Amino acid sequence: MAQGRRVVIVGRQQDSLDQVARLLEGAGYIVTSTTNDSVAIDMVSNSDYAALLIGGEVSQADRLHLITEARNHNVSMAVLTIHSPQSVLTQLSQIAF
Numbered sequence: 001m002a003q004g005r006r007v008v009i010v011g012r013q014q015d016s017l018d019q020v021a022r023l024l025e026g027a028g029y030i031v032t033s034t035t036n037d038s039v040a041i042d043m044v045s046n047s048d049y050a051a052l053l054i055g056g057e058v059s060q061a062d063r064l065h066l067i068t069e070a071r072n073h074n075v076s077m078a079v080l081t082i083h084s085p086q087s088v089l090t091q092l093s094q095i096a097f
Contacts, residue, residue: 004028004030005028005029005030005050005051006029006030006031006032006047006048006049006050007024007029007030007031007032007049007050007051007052007053007092008031008032008033008034008040008043008044008049008051008052008053009021009024009031009032009033009034009053009054009055009082010033010034010035010036010037010039010040010052010053010054010055010058010066011033011035011054011055011057011058011082012035012055012057012058013035013055013057014035016055016057016085017033017034017035017055018033019085020033020053020055020082020085020088021033023085023086023088023089024088024089024092027089029092032049037058037062037065037066040052040066041066041069041070041073044069044070044073044074044077045069045073045074049074049077050077050078051077051078051079051080051092051095052066052067052070052077052078052079052080053079053080053081053082053088054066054067054079054080054081054082055081055082056081056082056083056084058081063081066079067079078092078095080092080095
């Protein structure tokens with residue numbers, strides 16, 4: 001199911017990003033992570049990613065900007081906010097992508 005699906009994670013805390021990346025990679029996802037919103041937007045704009053995952057610690061204004069930009073470049077991409085690393089696989093399994 002997840003085999004080969006490419007996702008971008010953007011957040012503010014590198015240790016949290018690393019933890020989520022390990023979980024996703026263990027489930028077969030290809031993961032790229034960044035703490036820089038502009039880098040995340042460039043990635044989803046210039047390549048084929050299945051999902052953009054936004055850390056819960058990202059401010060509401062920054063989250064809205066990321067969602068808007070991601071949708072402008074790829075309307076079919078899943079965009080999720082991650083509130084706990086343990087829930088990310090459940091969240092991804094609940095969307096059809």
